[in-house]
Structures are given as C-alpha cells and as structure tokens.
Amino acid sequence: MSDNKTKKIIKTIRVDVDKCNGCRACEVICSAFHASPKYSSNNPARSRIRIIRDPLTDIYVPVYAGEYTVAECAGRDKYIINGKEYDECAFCRASCPSRDEFKEPDSGLPLKCDMCEGEDEPLCVKWCEADALIYEEREEDIDEAVEQEALEVGLDSLVSKYGLENLMDTVARMSERD
Numbered sequence: 001m002s003d004n005k006t007k008k009i010i011k012t013i014r015v016d017v018d019k020c021n022g023c024r025a026c027e028v029i030c031s032a033f034h035a036s037p038k039y040s041s042n043n044p045a046r047s048r049i050r051i052i053r054d055p056l057t058d059i060y061v062p063v064y065a066g067e068y069t070v071a072e073c074a075g076r077d078k079y080i081i082n083g084k085e086y087d088e089c090a091f092c093r094a095s096c097p098s099r100d101e102f103k104e105p106d107s108g109l110p111l112k113c114d115m116c117e118g119e120d121e122p123l124c125v126k127w128c129e130a131d132a133l134i135y136e137e138r139e140e141d142i143d144e145a146v147e148q149e150a151l152e153v154g155l156d157s158l159v160s161k162y163g164l165e166n167l168m169d170t171v172a173r174m175s176e177r178d
C-alpha cells in the first residue's frame with residue numbers, strides 16, 4: 001500500500017436542473033474568461049459548460065465539459081425527458097471523436113472545465129442568478145502516484161491525437177493568457 005498520501009481540495013458544482021431557466025449567462029462568462037486575451041470575446045462554442053435546451057417543454061440542462069477521450073463509446077445513450085427525445089449523447093461530458101461538443105472551434109483541441117483556475121469561485125456559479133449552480137469544496141486524501149499515472153495517460157492520448165507541437169503551442173497560448 002502506498003503511503004504517498006496528500007490532501008487535496010475536491011471542488012464540485014452541484015447542478016439544480018429545476019432552477020435553470022436557460023439564460024446562458026454561464027456560457028457567456030465561461031467563454032469570455034477563457035478567451036485569449038481574457039474577456040476579449042465571447043463565443044459559447046468555447047464554453048466549458050453548455051445548456052441542452054428544449055424551450056417548448058421548459059427543459060434546460062447544464063452540462064460541464066469533462067475528460068477528453070481518444071475513442072468513442074461502443075454504445076450510445078439516448079434520453080427521453082417529459083416525452084422529448086434528446087440527441088444521442090446529448091448529456092455526455094466527454095470531448096470525443098464522435099461529435100463537435102467541447103472542442104475549441106479553431107484548433108479542435110478538447111475543452112475541459114478547469115473550475116476557473118485562479119478565481120475564488122467558478123464564474124459560471126457567480127453569474128447564475130437563478131442559483132442553479134452551487135459550488136462546494138471538500139478535502140480528501142489522494143495517492144500521488146495514481147494522480148501522476150493518470151496525468152501521463154491523459155497526456156499520451158492528447159499527443160497521439162494532436163501531435164506534440166500543436167499541444168505545446170496551445171500550452172504556450174494558455175500561459176500567455178494568464
């Protein structure tokens with residue numbers, strides 16, 4: 001058993017779907033915060049949160065960008081809510097080869113929610129006047145070796161799909177932004 005345990009703050013955003021009114025303020029602020037330079041533009045296609053909407057039945061579901069995945073699933077999910085059938089994979093958080101969601105529109109690189117690194121509180125939470133997004137923090141023990149291994153596996157997948165040079169360019173652009 002590894003004793004390389006360390007404390008980590010786990011950040012979560014609870015989504016109260018019933019309170020979301022589909023205003024999309026969260027998409028606007030997320031894409032503006034991640035623009036380069038910061039706040040120079042806003043384009044919901046660059047947002048790390050997307051609202052799946054069906055205004056006719058008053059259904060709005062915020063979905064956060066999660067992990068990048070190199071291969072698509074062998075099966076697909078379809079949801080029916082209040083009689084409306086949603087597109088395949090509509091509520092999936094992955095940046096995946098089978099669709100365009102959660103990909104940077106210019107480069108095609110995957111987008112992932114980073115909890116607005118550097119901010120006291122995620123900006124989508126701050127901007128949600130309906131209180132549909134609730135920010136929470138808790139402390140957990142984590143195994144450093146497992147974390148490092150997960151990071152390496154993720155980086156390997158990105159390098160094999162986009163090439164090292166493209167990734168390095170993106171990292172350089174991200175550091176200029178901050």
Ligand code: SF4
Pocket residue numbers: 019020021022023024025026027051060062127128129130131132133
């Ligand atoms: S800001 Fe809040 S209410 Fe508006 S779309 Fe986003 S989650 Fe829904």
Ligand code: SF4
Pocket residue numbers: 026029030033047048049064112113114115116122123124125
């Ligand atoms: S926490 Fe920040 S990065 Fe994540 S979706 Fe909200 S605004 Fe975007």
